[in-house]
Amino acid sequence: MIPKSNISLRFVVVGGGIGGLSVAIGLILAGHEVIVLEKAQQLSEVGAGIQIPPNSTRILEILGCKAHILEKALVPKAYHFFNYRGDNLISIELDPYCARKYGCKSLHVHRGDYHKCLVQRARELGITIFVNSGIVEIDLVHNIAITHDGQKYHGDVIIGADGLNSSVRSSIFGKEILATNSGDQAYRSLISIPEMAKHPELDFIHKLPCVNFFWGPQGHVVTYPLKGGNSCNVVVMGPDNLPPDSRVAAADKHEVLQFLKSWDSRLQLLLSLATSTFKWRLQYIEELDFWSHPTQNVTLLGDACHATLPYLAQGAAQAIEDAAALAYLFGKIKHKSEIHFLLEMYEYIRKPRTTRIVNSSKDCQQIYHLQDGEKQKLRDLECALDPPQEGCPARWADPEFQEYLFGYNIFEECEKQWLMATTLKEKL
Ligand SMILES: Cc1cc2nc3c(=O)[nH]c(=O)nc-3n(C[C@H](O)[C@H](O)[C@H](O)COP(=O)(O)OP(=O)(O)OC[C@H]3O[C@@H](n4cnc5c(N)ncnc54)[C@H](O)[C@@H]3O)c2cc1C
Numbered sequence: 001m002i003p004k005s006n007i008s009l010r011f012v013v014v015g016g017g018i019g020g021l022s023v024a025i026g027l028i029l030a031g032h033e034v035i036v037l038e039k040a041q042q043l044s045e046v047g048a049g050i051q052i053p054p055n056s057t058r059i060l061e062i063l064g065c066k067a068h069i070l071e072k073a074l075v076p077k078a079y080h081f082f083n084y085r086g087d088n089l090i091s092i093e094l095d096p097y098c099a100r101k102y103g104c105k106s107l108h109v110h111r112g113d114y115h116k117c118l119v120q121r122a123r124e125l126g127i128t129i130f131v132n133s134g135i136v137e138i139d140l141v142h143n144i145a146i147t148h149d150g151q152k153y154h155g156d157v158i159i160g161a162d163g164l165n166s167s168v169r170s171s172i173f174g175k176e177i178l179a180t181n182s183g184d185q186a187y188r189s190l191i192s193i194p195e196m197a198k199h200p201e202l203d204f205i206h207k208l209p210c211v212n213f214f215w216g217p218q219g220h221v222v223t224y225p226l227k228g229g230n231s232c233n234v235v236v237m238g239p240d241n242l243p244p245d246s247r248v249a250a251a252d253k254h255e256v257l258q259f260l261k262s263w264d265s266r267l268q269l270l271l272s273l274a275t276s277t278f279k280w281r282l283q284y285i286e287e288l289d290f291w292s293h294p295t296q297n298v299t300l301l302g303d304a305c306h307a308t309l310p311y312l313a314q315g316a317a318q319a320i321e322d323a324a325a326l327a328y329l330f331g332k333i334k335h336k337s338e339i340h341f342l343l344e345m346y347e348y349i350r351k352p353r354t355t356r357i358v359n360s361s362k363d364c365q366q367i368y369h370l371q372d373g374e375k376q377k378l379r380d381l382e383c384a385l386d387p388p389q390e391g392c393p394a395r396w397a398d399p400e401f402q403e404y405l406f407g408y409n410i411f412e413e414c415e416k417q418w419l420m421a422t423t424l425k426e427k428l
Contacts, residue, residue: 001062001411002324003331005031009339011330012145012155014135014168016043019302019319020161021118025063026327028125036127037145037153039134039162045115047280048188049226049233051076051211052114054104054406056317059324061104062411064124068117073109074209074227081383081394084216086264089383090394094211102406108211108233110226135162138171140296157339158298159326161319164283166304172293179283182309182365184219185240186282187256189274190231196273201266206232213368213394216263220368223270234270236260237311237369242281251279284308284362287355292343299343301326306354311364312395314357314405321410322350328414349417353408360395367393 009032013020016038024034052060052073060066079092094106122129137146138158145153145168160168170176196202205212206225214221219238226233238259242249253274260268285307292299302319329342370376379393388397396402 002026002029002327004029005331005333007333007335008032009156009330009333009336010154011035012037012153012158014145014158014160015039015162015166015302015304016119016129016131017045017161017163017302017319018115018118018316019304019323020159021115021122022059022063022320022323023159023161023301023326024127024129025065025118025121025125026323027330028122028127029063030327030331032330034127035153035155036122036129037133037135037147038129038131041132043115043119043129043131045111047111048190048235049108049224050111050114050316051224051313052107052109053313053317054098054102054106055408055410056320057104057107058102058409059320062324063121065117065121068120069107069109069114072113072117072227073107074225075105076108076209076211076224078208078210079394079396080210080212082212082214082264083380084214084263084267086214086266089215089380090388090392090397092388092394092397098406104406106406108209108224108226110233113227135167138168138298140171140293140298143297156297156336157330157343160298160300160304161302163303164285164307166300168298169288169300169304172291172298172300173288177285177288179307180286181240182282182284182362183240184237184282184309184365184369185242185279186310187236187238187251187277187279189234189253189271189277190226191234191270191273192275193225193230193232196232196270199269202270205266205270214264214267215368215370217371218369219259221260221263221267232270234274235310236271237282240281242279247281247283249279251277253277282309284358287351287358291347291351292340295340297339297343299326299346306351306358308354308358309361309365311361311368312357312405314361318354318357321353321408322346324410325349325414328411329418332418345417345421349410349413357405360401364395367395 081089211224301322392398
């Protein structure tokens with residue numbers, strides 16, 4: 001599915017997260033040479049669980065990563081949406097529905113396992129990953145990435161996959177572009193399932209591999225078990241109370257319990273079992289004017305150009321779609337002179353979709369966190385419509401939006417745009 005180019009370019013990928021590793025894998029498959037420069041001392045992913053929607057599993061299969069991930073992942077049966085009192089608002093089947101309708105499953109997995117699978121695949125393909133290689137500057141005249149200790153790496157193309165506070169983004173724009181605070185933070189915990197099993201009232205959370213959402217005033221809770229049956233991923237979103245200068249901090253679980261004090265007592269019981277909780281400020285990037293440098297061959301990918309709130313569980317999925325788009329388009333390249341045109345096409349294909357997803361994720365903040373009242377009653381009534389209608393507040397139940405998220409095939413999209421562009425070129 002990824003075309004193989006008949007010329008080989010040298011790509012420098014800045015950042016060895018999910019997006020950076022995916023693009024490195026895709027570009028090697030497209031016939032190029034790739035190195036990855038990672039700031040951290042060792043390769044790892046922090047955080048707990050992550051959902052992999054069908055639009056992402058479709059790509060992971062083509063990248064040759066799906067088998068590794070399936071060994072570690074669980075296949076959720078359904079999304080269940082509850083209000084904060086524990087009443088079910090709506091449920092949406094995921095398995096076997098997604099495989100039947102979209103040809104791909106929805107999965108969830110521990111982030112560490114996900115990242116390890118990508119590292120394993122990258123190593124199988126002979127990709128060199130340099131750790132302790134934080135990039136501080138891009139020399140835009142010579143297309144060189146420069147590390148904190150003065151090492152220089154030239155690339156025909158440099159890709160900034162360096163996350164929310166991207167240095168490559170600052171180099172492209174010639175100034176720092178700060179992430180926007182959403183006003184929310186996320187408490188993330190892994191809770192022992194053997195401990196949960198001592199409380200039968202928690203069975204509904206972990207007995208079947210499902211993703212549960214609880215919507216309440218000023219926040220929401222997401223739970224899903226992880227493979228191995230040992231731990232349950234629990235994320236509690238609520239108002240941000242982190243000090244301005246810190247993005248992540250250890251959290252006191254009593255703070256979480258206080259926030260949930262008027263919620264379903266089963267959630268309080270669940271959180272009382274947490275042994276450690278971290279809280280993260282939730283930020284996003286306002287739509288950038290452009291992703292690639294106007295004249296040089298430097299571009300951005302993933303959170304570096306469209307970090308989103310996690311309320312549609314699509315952040316990493318969008319990074320992987322970006323990766324697939326770059327791999328596909330650069331699999332078509334015939335001459336170095338086409339590089340900038342391909343970077344423009346990449347941005348043309350990807351920017352509208354990622355902007356819609358960032359904005360829709362922001363809208364979810366308003367939908368999920370309603371106080372009791374007229375708007376909340378209307379929201380709950382809309383969830384109760386059978387079958388779900390366009391605009392359904394549980395966004396995955398909206399048939400048009402679900403198709404938009406899950407049915408998207410980045411390879412078909414790139415092929416369509418490529419054919420249109422080449423036909424146009426021939427006519428000119
Ligand atoms: C609470 C929460 C839940 C989420 N749940 C989901 C979900 O269920 N599904 C989903 O699809 N997404 C989810 N996301 C979003 C997802 O985690 C991110 O969108 C995704 O990890 C972005 O990948 P990335 O590779 O673009 O950036 P990152 O994961 O941030 O990776 C960037 C990498 O670059 C490195 N780096 C940074 N600066 C430099 C530098 N100067 N030089 C070299 N290296 C550098 C970093 O160390 C890091 O390894 C969630 C996010 C949060 C906060």
